[in-house]
Amino acid sequence: MVDQKTAHLQLPLPHLDNTIDEDCPRVRQALTQVDGHAEQTDRALQQHDAALSILSEQNALMGVRQDSLERQIEQNREDIASNVPRPATPDKLGMVQIGQGISVDENGVISTEPVTLATPDAPGTVQVGEGLEVTLPTEAAEGEEDQTPGILSLGVHASENPDAYGKGNFQFYGHVKLTDDFEEGTAAKDGVAISAKGVKDAWDRLLNLQSEVVITSSGNWIVPETATYAVTCIAGGGKGGNGSTGVATEWTAYQDNNSGGYSYGKYQNHGGNGGGGGGAGQTITQKCNAHQR
Structure with missing residues (x-):
């Protein structure tokens, strides 16, 4: 007969007829088995506690890793958001599109096409010279519109050389x-x-x-x-009156010429009356x- 409450111990129960002869050894055996089972149980519990402790540590570590992973995910989201392609500006890096005059190869290397100088018959690259102005890229003030860069216009100019800017004359328009x-x-x-x-x-x-x-x-x-x-x-x-007839007088004069000699000369004097006065103006x-x- 086996105790049903401790069937897992397989402890035989004493028979009613030999309780004195058989009970003591059986009780000792039973206690020994119970002690052994208790030790096994203690060891199992200790192993269980150790396993729980390890699981707890692992759980805590997993929590830390989870937090770190969540932070990394959030950082990745921010990085992705910040790395969304945006057009480049003069102040910030960004995506650009290859336009006219620039080429790009399969490796992403960009280069400019050879510069072609402008001629009277074909467009090309020009340099702004004296007497010309070109608008530059500038940032307009608040409330003002940005001016279009690259607009070429005639600037303020003057020269002492008449042929510097096209001399005008009676035949052609030009600078005068x-x-x-x-x-x-x-x-x-x-x-x-x-x-x-x-x-x-x-x-x-x-x-x-x-x-x-x-x-x-x-x-x-x-x-x-x-x-x-x-x-x-x-x-x-008025007309003046006629003059009177003049009187001529002739005489001979004696003159010393301071040389010890004498000489004789003839002198004549002519005179006449004046004409009549004119009428009052x-x-x-x-x-x-x-x-x-």
């Missing part, structure tokens, strides 16, 4: 030099033009408008319409303005 001096010995063929001041100076010189003009002879004159004119007419005197001064008919 202005002068205020109307007496300068140049002409339209020399690319020289007179200024408004030069024209006024010539006009003033022609009419002497800076002071009174006295004209003492008859004639036709071109005069400014806005001037005030003082016309003076002076009448001539008349002076009339009239101020007037010119009127257009």
Whole structure:
């Protein structure tokens, strides 16, 4: 007969008839087996605890690794987001597209095409020279529009050489030099033009408008319409009277010539009465303005 409560120990139960003879050895055996089983149980529990401890440490380590992995994943997301292709700007790196004049090979190496200089018959690369301006890439201020770079235009220019920018003359349009001096010995063929001041100076010189003009002879004159004119007419005197007949006197004079000798000469004196006076003249001064008919 076996105890059903401790079937796993396989402990025989004492028989009712031999409890004294058989029970003591069986109890000792049973206790020994129980002790052995308890030791096994303790060892199993210790192994179990050690395994649990290892599992706990591994779990903690896995938690740390999990946190690290999550942080790495988040960092990777940020890196991916920051590395999304964006167009390059003057201040930041970014993606660019290969445009005209640039080539790229299968290894991603880019290079420029050979430069072709511009000619009168074909487009090409030019250098901005004297007298020309070109717009440069600039950052516009707030509220202003960016100007388009690369626009070529005629800049502020001047030169002492008349042929530097195309001399103008009486036949062709071009650059001319202005002068205020109307007496300068140049002409339209020399690319020289007179200024408004030069024209006024010539006009003033022609009419002497800076002071009174006295004209003492008859004639036709071109005069400014806005001037005030003082016309003076002076009448001539009357005809003089006839002179009287002159009286001639002749005499002989004796003269010492300081040489110890004498000489004789003849002198004549002629005279006549004056003519009659002219008639009284008349002076009339009239101020007037010119009127257009």
